[in-house]
Amino acid sequence: MAPVLELRGITKRFPGVLANDHINLTVEKGEIHALLGENGAGKTTLMNILYGLYHPDEGEILVNGNKAAIKSPIDAIKAGVGMVHQHFMLVPVFTVTENVMLGEEFTKYGGVLDRNKAAQKVQEISDKYNLNIDPNAFIKDMPVGLQQRVEIIKLLFREANILIMDEPTAVLTPQEVTELFKIMQTLIDQGKSIIFITHKLGEVLECANKITVIRSGKVVGTTDPKTASMNELATMMVGREVKLEVDKADQKVGDIVLDVHDLKVLDPRGSIAIDGINFEVRAGEVLGIAGVQGNGQTELVRSLTGLLTPIDGSVTLSGHNITHSNPRQITELGSAHIPEDRQKDGLVLSLPISDNLVLNTYYLKPYSKGIWLDQKVIIESGEKLVKSFDIRTPSVFTPASSLSGGNQQKIIVAREFSRPIKLLIASQPTRGLDVGSIEYIHKRLLAKRDEGCAVLLVSTELDEVMQLSDRIAVLYRGKIIAIVDGKSASKEQLGLLMAGISHETEKLSN
Ligand SMILES: Nc1ncnc2c1ncn2[C@@H]1O[C@H](COP(=O)(O)OP(=O)(O)O)[C@@H](O)[C@H]1O
Ligand SMILES: [Mg+2]
Known part of the structure; x- marks a missing residue:
C-alpha cells in the first residue's frame, strides 16, 4: 500500500536562505512521525508548504500514492491534510461548535448554519477520540490544553487524515503534555497519521513511532525512537556532539x-x-x-x-x-538584564554589534571622553567580546539585525556579563x-x-x-x-x- 503521505524533493528558497533543500519525507498511515530540528531548521516552512500556505520552488507531494496539487489550505483540507498552528486561531467569545463551524459550509437550508447538527458532530468526534470537549463551552473559559483540542476537533470535523502539529507542547504544562500524547495515541489507533513537530528530544522519544531530523533545511536522517538515544538525536540535530x-x-x-x-x-x-x-x-x-x-x-x-x-x-x-x-x-x-524580547528591549537592531555591546555603558569611561565617544576603544572592546563570547559574525560593524537569534542573544549576554554585576x-x-x-x-x-x-x-x-x-x-x-x-x-x-x-x-x- 502506498504511504499516506510522501514529500519528494521539496525545495523552498527565501531571499538569502535555503529553507528547505530537497526534503524527502514519508509518513505511513497510523504513525506519529516526529519532525525534529533546531530553531530555523525549516520545519514550519515544510509544513506550510504541505498545508498550501507556501508554494515550493521544486518538489512534489503525494497523498495515498497520488500526486496532490496543494495550492491553498482548501486544497490541503480536500486532500485530508490539516494543521494545528503554533498560535491558535480561535474566537474566545464563541463556543466550541461556533469556532468549529467558522468557515465551514455546514448548512441545512440555503445558507442557514445548522448549529445542532454541527454540535452533534462535535460531540461524536469528542467521544470517539476521548477529547472530553463540551460542544457548547466557550473558548474563553477553557485552559490552553483544551483549546488545543478544539483545534484538533476543527481538523477532524473536516475529515483530516494527516494532522500536522507544529510545536504543540510549547504552551502546555507537563500534565497537559501527557494528556496530549494520549490523545495522539488514540488518533493513530483510529487510523489517523500525525506529523509532530518539536525541538525537544525527550518528547520525540516518548511519543513518536518514527523520527526525521532536519538541519539547515536538509534531512539528516530518519531513525527509530526505540533504538535512538538522546545524545544521538542531539548530535544529528546540531551537527556536533552536545553536552545535554x-x-x-x-x-x-x-x-x-x-x-x-x-x-x-x-x-x-x-x-x-x-x-x-x-x-x-x-x-x-x-x-x-x-x-x-x-x-x-x-x-x-x-x-x-x-x-x-x-x-x-x-x-x-x-x-x-x-x-x-x-x-x-x-x-x-x-543589576544585569537579559530581556524576554531581545529584539525590542535588548538590542538596537539597526546599530552595529560594537555599539550594541556598549548600549548601557557608552556614557562611561573608557568609551566616553567628555562629549565624544571613543569609537576606537568601543570597536576594540567589541572585538574582544565577539571573540570571548563566540558571537558568530563577519565583523563588529555588522548590524545586530543580520545575526541569528542565538548570536543576538550572545551580544546581550556579552554586554551584560562584561561589567561588574x-x-x-x-x-x-x-x-x-x-x-x-x-x-x-x-x-x-x-x-x-x-x-x-x-x-x-x-x-x-x-x-x-x-x-x-x-x-x-x-x-x-x-x-x-x-x-x-x-x-x-x-x-x-x-x-x-x-x-x-x-x-x-x-x-x-x-
Ligand atoms: N516567510 C519567510 N521569509 C523569509 N525567510 C523565512 C520565512 N519563513 C521562514 N524563513 C527562514 O527560513 C528558515 C527556516 O525557518 P522555519 O521553517 O520557520 O524553521 P523552524 O520551524 O524549523 O524553526 C529560517 O532561516 C527562517 O528565517
Ligand atoms: Mg517553527
Missing part, C-alpha cells in the same frame, strides 16, 4: 541581594498581574521562576528592571530601595535558540552564580528551570504558590503547581 547535562558546582550562598516584598504590579490593561508576592535571591544562588506563560512573568521582570512601576510593595537591591528607580539607576547598582535577571534566556547556543548560555549563567552573583531565572521551559535553579518559585496567576528546593523538586510536583494545584503537591513532597 549541565554541570553544576556546589552552592556557596551569601547575603540577600534582591528582596521583593508584597509586590503588586498591573499589566498594560490595568488588571493585577503580580498580586502581592514575596521572595529573595541571595548571592551565589539561582532562583528559578517557573510557570506557564502569561502568569505575570513579564510584569514581574519589567517591575524589577525599572520598566514598569509597581503599585504597591517594595524591591530592594543590595540594601537600596529601587521600587521607583529607572532602568539606568538599577543598572548602575549592578551583583544581580542577573534572565528572562526566557534561551527561547528560540538552538541546542548549541542553549548549552553556551547555560554555562555562562552558572558561571555567574559561581562567581557569587544572584541570579533570577524566569523561564517557561520547565526543564531549564529544573536544571539550573537552586530554588524554584512557581508563579500562578500573579502569585507565588510555592517555593521548592531545586534538587528535590519533581516534574510532576511542579506541573501541578503550574496548574495552580497546591494541596496535592503537599502529599507528594511528604
Whole structure:
C-alpha cells in the first residue's frame, strides 16, 4: 500500500536562505512521525508548504500514492491534510461548535448554519477520540490544553487524515503534555497519521513511532525512537556532539541581594498581574521562576528592571530601595538584564554589534571622553567580546539585525556579563535558540552564580528551570504558590503547581 503521505524533493528558497533543500519525507498511515530540528531548521516552512500556505520552488507531494496539487489550505483540507498552528486561531467569545463551524459550509437550508447538527458532530468526534470537549463551552473559559483540542476537533470535523502539529507542547504544562500524547495515541489507533513537530528530544522519544531530523533545511536522517538515544538525536540535530547535562558546582550562598516584598504590579490593561508576592535571591544562588506563560512573568521582570512601576510593595537591591528607580539607576547598582524580547528591549537592531555591546555603558569611561565617544576603544572592546563570547559574525560593524537569534542573544549576554554585576535577571534566556547556543548560555549563567552573583531565572521551559535553579518559585496567576528546593523538586510536583494545584503537591513532597 502506498504511504499516506510522501514529500519528494521539496525545495523552498527565501531571499538569502535555503529553507528547505530537497526534503524527502514519508509518513505511513497510523504513525506519529516526529519532525525534529533546531530553531530555523525549516520545519514550519515544510509544513506550510504541505498545508498550501507556501508554494515550493521544486518538489512534489503525494497523498495515498497520488500526486496532490496543494495550492491553498482548501486544497490541503480536500486532500485530508490539516494543521494545528503554533498560535491558535480561535474566537474566545464563541463556543466550541461556533469556532468549529467558522468557515465551514455546514448548512441545512440555503445558507442557514445548522448549529445542532454541527454540535452533534462535535460531540461524536469528542467521544470517539476521548477529547472530553463540551460542544457548547466557550473558548474563553477553557485552559490552553483544551483549546488545543478544539483545534484538533476543527481538523477532524473536516475529515483530516494527516494532522500536522507544529510545536504543540510549547504552551502546555507537563500534565497537559501527557494528556496530549494520549490523545495522539488514540488518533493513530483510529487510523489517523500525525506529523509532530518539536525541538525537544525527550518528547520525540516518548511519543513518536518514527523520527526525521532536519538541519539547515536538509534531512539528516530518519531513525527509530526505540533504538535512538538522546545524545544521538542531539548530535544529528546540531551537527556536533552536545553536552545535554549541565554541570553544576556546589552552592556557596551569601547575603540577600534582591528582596521583593508584597509586590503588586498591573499589566498594560490595568488588571493585577503580580498580586502581592514575596521572595529573595541571595548571592551565589539561582532562583528559578517557573510557570506557564502569561502568569505575570513579564510584569514581574519589567517591575524589577525599572520598566514598569509597581503599585504597591517594595524591591530592594543590595540594601537600596529601587521600587521607583529607572532602568539606568538599577543598572548602575549592578543589576544585569537579559530581556524576554531581545529584539525590542535588548538590542538596537539597526546599530552595529560594537555599539550594541556598549548600549548601557557608552556614557562611561573608557568609551566616553567628555562629549565624544571613543569609537576606537568601543570597536576594540567589541572585538574582544565577539571573540570571548563566540558571537558568530563577519565583523563588529555588522548590524545586530543580520545575526541569528542565538548570536543576538550572545551580544546581550556579552554586554551584560562584561561589567561588574551583583544581580542577573534572565528572562526566557534561551527561547528560540538552538541546542548549541542553549548549552553556551547555560554555562555562562552558572558561571555567574559561581562567581557569587544572584541570579533570577524566569523561564517557561520547565526543564531549564529544573536544571539550573537552586530554588524554584512557581508563579500562578500573579502569585507565588510555592517555593521548592531545586534538587528535590519533581516534574510532576511542579506541573501541578503550574496548574495552580497546591494541596496535592503537599502529599507528594511528604
Ligand atoms: N516567510 C519567510 N521569509 C523569509 N525567510 C523565512 C520565512 N519563513 C521562514 N524563513 C527562514 O527560513 C528558515 C527556516 O525557518 P522555519 O521553517 O520557520 O524553521 P523552524 O520551524 O524549523 O524553526 C529560517 O532561516 C527562517 O528565517
Ligand atoms: Mg517553527
